[in-house]
Amino acid sequence: MSSKNLHIPELVCPAGTPAALRVAVDAGADAVYCGFQNATNARNFPGLNFTPQELEQGVIYAHARGARILLAINTFPPAGQTDLWKQAVQDGIRFGVDAIIIADIGLAHHIATKYPEQRLHLSVQAGASSPEAIRYYCREFGVKRVVLPRILTVAEIKTIHDEIPCEIEVFIFGNIGMMAEGRCSLTNYATGISTNMDGACSPAHAVKYEEDARRNLTTTLGAFTIDRFACGEQAGYPTICKGRYYAAGCKDPYYAFEEPVSLNLASLLPELIHAGVTALKIEGRQRSRAYVHEVVAAFRRALDEYSAGRQLPLPDLLALTEGHRETLGAFAGKRWR
């Protein structure tokens, strides 16, 4: 495939801290997404995210270098608590963020009516997986871009592209949840913390690593064992959809949902570009500055080479993936399902 006449997608990169934001911009991010230090975004972890002042400075830093800031306000405010989310919107708009990433219908309506000029992106947390669902958000709230759920094949993405009036952003690298985004209460069932409302999946305070006398490691979330590892085995962070369980009639425990793997679509970049994808998104606001630098720089090089008409170099990022194993997930074909 040649890159001739092709639109080269923008690279959308994660930042969980002001330092990561600067690193991402310097490494070649076209846009950086981030959130405030509270439940208004889906990576609400201690020590992560931005104070209003930090975000204001982040916008200035990015804009001075030609990069955009996308503000994730992508959780679902529970009834009686919407003010916190509206404050986040007001702050973001005051600082001049380039887009707000939303999932909640009430909040989308609030922004579309109160700040009609503000560019809106539809978060993956909205779980819009069909052209009609996406067109719904475009029609009602003027959404300009949809972040697609990680459950579609490239062929399906192409079909969606041809049937919707807005841009498409897809995840290409990082953690891959097995459940439809914005529709998972597994963490809440085990810990009392809601991914949708509190913005945390597998919150660290509910996670335990316990070693027995023979140095086998057990990982737990709340009261539930998620996985066990023999001495020397690489232990993953316990998330329910990457755990090992017994099913009735099965002799051995197995990864009932998915093994601990990471998404890496580097090899599918040409297909994604041909499918008409506008933006490529890297997951990982919870990851370190060094991680952000390495991943962003690698994909920047790949896209630059491709746009210059050269063979697409495949970034070797295996060392950075969860469990050091990677997958094409749903994107390669229907056999994943």
Added chain:
Amino acid sequence: MRTDTHAAKLSVGPILFHWLEEKKLDFYARLATAPIDTVYLGEVVCSKRIPLFERCYQDIADMLEKAGKKVVYSTLAEVMIKYDRQTVAGICSLRNTLVEANDASALYHLSEKPHALGPFLNVYNEDTLEFLVGKGAVHVTLPYELNRAAIASMGEKAEKLGVGLEIQVYGRMPLALSARCYHARAQGRVKDNCQFVCEQDPDGMDLKTMEGRPFLSINGIQTLSHACLNLIHEMQELAAMGVTHFRLSPHTGDMVETARLFRAVLDGELCATEATSRLAAHAPAPFANGFYYQKEGYRWIRPT
């Protein structure tokens, strides 16, 4: 002050599991005799199951309506492939039938005509409800994980807007949806060649932790709680907050008797404690009510 719960309505949600035709027909025939006001029909979990039962719905709806029940059609919760899309469009175009939307693609078709909002839609707050009521919604069933305070705020709003407010009070709690079929995966298969193995588990396939503790329940692409939601002790309080409808989610236990127990408590003929001890014989698993108290969903907070 005790709220009068005589006016409260009982409903039966869509059958979430893959039951064979005969079992479904028998279930609905029996349900016609139960003290139920509303019955939700339709496949909401897996579109592969739809062709197996589609032709039966009209007769069932007629039978239930003759028995004095209100019938509502629920749409698929996850809409991806062309067949899903066509199915949702088809149901949404039905005339003289109330349709319950379970994803945004259904909202796309239903805006401007009266419809219901299903529990798989993320209606978490007053603003979302108000916007959707402005687009024709007349009834809402709240997401499973909302707690008491949030339900109370939604109750005030629903009352102001004049729409029905429903929450599930019985049955395993839907916790997650995926594109992948975990029933097929357990058999080393994928969704496309699943051979409908989910049929073997009419209340879901139990997953236990490596320590043997029951945890979750698999239903094709859906993951539910192992524990069975039971809010029979909270119905009085819920009705006082403005909840007008209480939903029972179908299981293989005796749902007619289950409905009678819930109705008896609503009518003040039976105390909730006694009802709970009788319910246990029909329930698929031990009870839980943690979400309501903003605790872990699997917990059973002893009623005081």
